[in-house]
Amino acid sequence: MPFCFPEGISIDSSAGARLSLISHAHSDHGKMGNAGRHMMSAPTKAFLHGKIKPGAKILTPEFNEKIEFEDSKISLHDSGHILGSAQFLIENAESTTAFTNDFKLQGSIIQKGAEVLKADTLVIESTFGMPEYAFPERNDVYAQMASWVKQNLRNKKFIVLFGYALGKAQELTKFANEFCGISPIVHEKIYENNKIYEKFGVKLGEYSMLDHNLSNSSMLIMPTHMLSADLLQIVAEYSKRPVASCVASGWLFRNYPHSKVFPLSDHADFPQLMHYIRQAEPKTVLTTHGFEREFANYVRRKLRISARALSEQNQSFLQEFV
């Protein structure tokens, strides 16, 4: 969520700050406003290429590199959410503040989990800040998905996997290759993002871009927002096979048309959120995004740490960037 802190620095906001920190390239975070300077990781800059105005001043430090800004030192640290996603650590003479931004501690087949930042004040996302959001081991989910794919292939079905086009779809591309031995067809936007992952050294396996070529494979990977009964019908007609579809998402209780849901999230679940805070040992916790008030209550009650929701305006950010 966008906000300004401390003076002159904005985070994931299009506000005209002296320095704008961009955590990652998902559209609710990667906002290029009129700040004097921007700071983000090199992969984030690559994903945001089309949004960057000519002449914009953009710093792309390495993870863990300290950059001086007025009285503060700022560093970016891997948040394990998508390629290039960053946590921020802001240090000055009085205190340290860490911003997890969107993060997960759990590693995946294409990404390591986040490191924990120790700080006096911790601003932590709380997308899944309720105890019912406890995800299984990722390797177990891959195994269940692979078994579901193979069963449906035996039944002569065409497989459609849905996931967010940046982050999840790249994991699904690698999953198709590594766990199913399939070179999938992918939507154009996913193809573009796959190429940027590969440019930064992440190997995803083989795939081809969707172009009237459904007969060339037995699997299609599409952005989740395109899932509809109509789309599945069209895929069935063009592939000349009945379709089996699934969605990779942390929103376990959400219904999608004719699709199974596998809990493959790019956000921390409730146990990971609590683990992060225990390891970070902050004096104060500020929660943001999703279940922020509920999670702040848990932190106060269970961990006996001062905690509050950063803002009450954030409930509208419950989106599908998972």
Ligand SMILES: [Zn+2]
């Ligand atoms: Zn995100």
